Amino acid sequence: MTSERSTYATDWLARAGLRPTRQRVALAELLIGDGQHRHVTAESLFEAARQTGAAVSLATVYNTLRAFCEAGVLNEITVDGSKSYFDTNTHDHPHFFWEDDGRLSDAPADQLEIARLPDAPEGAEIAAVDVVIRLRRKS
Template identity: 90%
Template sequence: MMPEKTTYATDWLAQAGLRPTRQRLALAELLIGDGQHRHVTAESLFESAMKTGAAVSLATVYNTLRAFCEAGVLNEITVDGSKSYFDTNTHDHPHFYWENDGCLSDAPAEQLEIARLPEAPEGAEIAAVEVVIRLRRKV
């Protein structure tokens, strides 16, 4: 038997050590309430929240997404240095960025091979490696 949607959202916030405020619960429900991973922008999440009648401002969505990232339950993927996507799958994996649609999707991790990384400069360590493969649909 599948748990109720609010259980996913409530458990997700509890595991992250985040207080389950009304706004956080509403946004968590939209992000992971069905147990599926997704990629969202702050604007797309705000739009979804408005459609469900959740009383949240765009600023609250941005602040909540930042809190979720800081708690480690979301990853932020920046494309073009300015557009941020938020991924509920926090495991290391590559992404496809679809230029025509402005969408981000998971790429098959088992097909990616990185043979070697350059050494980090002295006094630095590699914190993460993000792979975003840009795609354009053939016309």
């Protein structure tokens, strides 16, 4: 990777308060090194890392994604209760889930209107509202 990508990734980690280990920098470069937002799974990020020659295990990818989420620089979006996608755009926004190819993409937030949410049960507060709109190609 270029040094510009590495600097951008290292700065991103520093702003999140994360130590820039070799593995974290390599994965951060893949996630945000070009300044573009993306949605990845642990498996797709692991495969991308392997293609660049980064020496990381799948377990390291999972652990690093968890650390990035805990630091607030990634959001986890769960589809079907079992498949997790990780989004570099941490602002609230809806998603399209493309059932035909298992892909997640951003949906236009300005077109979403949620008129009312139910009250949270006593002793709880709403932490977030995730909107995933499932799509399939027309036959």
